[in-house]
Amino acid sequence: MSRYRGPRLRVVRRLGELPGLSRKTPRHAYPPGQHGQSRRKRSEYAIRLEEKQKLRFNYGINEKQLLRYVRKARRATGSTGEALLQLLEMRLDNTVFRLGMAGTIPGARQLVNHGHVTVNGRVVDIASYQCRPGEIISVRDRDASRRLVQTNMEYPGLANIPSHLEFDKNTMTGKVNSMVEREWVALSVNELLVVEYYSRKA
Incomplete structure (x- = not known):
């Protein structure tokens, strides 16, 4: 799975503000697509997947790279989530x-x-x-x-x-x-959910 090169605002509409991906603000606040405006209950897996996708698209990395960063963060001392964000921010x-x-x-x-x-x-x-x-x-x-x-x-x-x-x-x-401190990470993301997402893979 290569780095994303498609429409950026489409991703921003789906995942929320991604300061690293685009400076533009979408005209519509709801996700793109036919069912974008319908309110569907999201599963726990879908919520974790969304948080993971935020990191991928904001920092412009592919799935394999993100998995490598998660494994590296696991080996670091302290919080795995914070170590992951530090690796990406640095x-x-x-x-x-x-x-x-x-x-x-x-x-x-x-x-x-x-x-x-x-x-x-x-x-x-x-x-x-x-x-x-x-x-x-x-x-x-x-x-x-x-x-x-x-x-x-x-x-x-x-x-x-x-x-x-x-x-x-x-x-x-x-x-x-x-090293960057957690409060200075511009992306609004729950890194613990990302770690949970990869708990069975990494």
């Missing part, structure tokens, strides 16, 4: 998005994949790269890269930069100060 594409260099996570992924972003002075073009405290994330020292990010910075996806990051707009340089 991805390079998400960090570039949270610094305001791109309007969405897919836009940030494109910046990273095309070699416009450096980590500690070296070009890193792997979107899933795990950022660590102390690392410096900046725009590559090229006119094309700077112009691209400058345009993106005029329309940032989220207004506030989380407490674990700092960003200098003049030099277009950001720094990871610490």
